[in-house]
Amino acid sequence: MTVLRRSGVLLHPTSLPGTGGVGTLGKELFRFLDFLAQAGFSLWQVLPLSPPAAGNSPYSAYSAFAGNPLLIDLETLIEEGDLPINASLGDFPENRVDFASVVFHKEQLLATAAEHFFAQGHTARLEDFWRFCDSTYWLHDYALFQALKRHYRQLPWHRWPQGVALREHDACTQAAITLGSEIGSQKYQQWQFWRQWQRIREYATERGISIIGDLPIFVAHDSADVWCNREQFLLDPKGRPTVVAGVPPDYFSSTGQLWGNPLYDWDTMARDGYAWWIARIRQLLEQFDLVRIDHFRGFEASWQVPVSARTAVKGTWVPGPGADFFQSVHNAIGRLPFIAEDLGVITPQVENLRDQFGLPGMKILQFAFDSDAANPYLPHNHLPNSVVYTGTHDNDTTQGWAATLRPTVLQAITDYLGGGDTSPAEALIRTCLMSVAATAILPMQDVLGLSSDARMNLPGTALGNWSWRMSSSWMTSELADRFKLLNKRYGRLPRRP
DSSP states (O other): OOOEEEEEEEEOOGGSSSSSTTSSSSHHHHHHHHHHHTTTTOOEEEOOOSOGGGOOOTSSOOOOOOOGGSSSSSHHHHTTTSSTTHHHHOOOSSBBBHHHHHHHHHHHHHHHHHHHHHHSSOOOHHHHHHHHHOTTTTHHHHHHHHHHHHHHHTTOGGOOOHHHHHOOHHHHHHHHTHHHHHHHHHHHHHHHHHHHEEEHHHHHHHHTTTTEEEEESOOOSSHHHHHOGGBOOBOTTTOOBSSSEEOOOOOTTTOOOOEEEBOOOOHHHHHSSSHHHHHHHHHHHHOOSSSEEGHHHHEEEEEEEEETOSTTTTEEEOOTTHHHHHHHHHHHHHOEEEEOOOOOOOOOOHHHHHTTTOOOOEEEEEGTSOOOOTOOTGGGGOOOEEEEEEEOOTOOOOHHHHTTHHHHHHHHHHHHOOOSSSSSHHHHHHHHHHSSEEEEEEEHHHHHTGGGGGOOTTTTSSSOSSOOOOOGGGOOOOHHHHHHHHHTTTTTSSOOO
């Protein structure tokens, strides 16, 4: 059987250039998709597009279903008449996202846009909005959750008055009446997000580019998901977690990573056939062509940490739903278009679960040179049914990573990869595209050859992450032509009908 070889670029939309202090679903994204097509890439991978909660992390979200309003393109709202033509989009740094300032400014503009939209009266756009509301079953609960968050000055839901915290019918009905204007604004923002995303999706498809989304296995405790589904999580009677998620000490941290997310009550979820999960996956597959399952191993077993612990060291592995979960999803949706993020502490049981459903795993070249020839990340150990990366959003840029290596390690890399006068970063890119792995993904920072200043995330740190932005001038025709040549050389150019 012929293996379809493809390549792509990992870039979160917030990292795009443009006005307003943060990348959006606007014209610079269309330009980025043009760049990918010109360079011979056929995949674009993103981080979760959910509204971020703690630390601006896309992996800690207020909802697993909603879109991030920060990504809404304000210039489009001006063109549609929801914002005045002279609306100030703000004066922000061009190369970093100042989240606190951007969020404050953009929330005001989005609220203004919602007011103007509803003030226009009955229009075709309003009818489209109502159709969206009627067909989006999670929307009202999410909008009410966000309205209550604002009403109670961002307190977590378990600290709200008992009636709304426990979702008592009368209390929530009264809150919906009282907070109707804010609820309408939240629904408007979601409508605009999904309209703009659909245009991006169509544009990408026209250029032969498939989009890879990201499914974080866990959700934030302070989220509409947990607020609406308390019985499906391991919580105490007041709604507080009894144990939280993390990972044991690993490559990234000697004390592990204490994520703090609540854990699922898998037995309860199994009783209704994992309905919440299947609804979540169905929506993701309306957004994306493929989905990376972040922390895949958590479906086989999760690292559960006592809620009082300060680090993840004293956790224990607790079995997950395993094959029963994936078989239930397969029965509901058919083919499983997933990539299994199988990094970290991986056991034969995790590998068997991945292979039982034919899911490609991940190979990270930055992990390949710290042991011996049996290292699974070394190119000679790759398999076609896998996805190879130079690094991920959690790694340093390859240029930055190479700058920290000892001379003996650099020599070992040169001896293995060859390359002569080529830098280790360039050699790793070439090796990534050369791999027998069917899919190769390069972070945009590596495509641009950037140093550690462009790193997206440093696991285990709470501040300074997720804020890197690129410059519009960096997406040149010369750069695109260089990568088109590499994609052609290693058999990764898209196949045209």
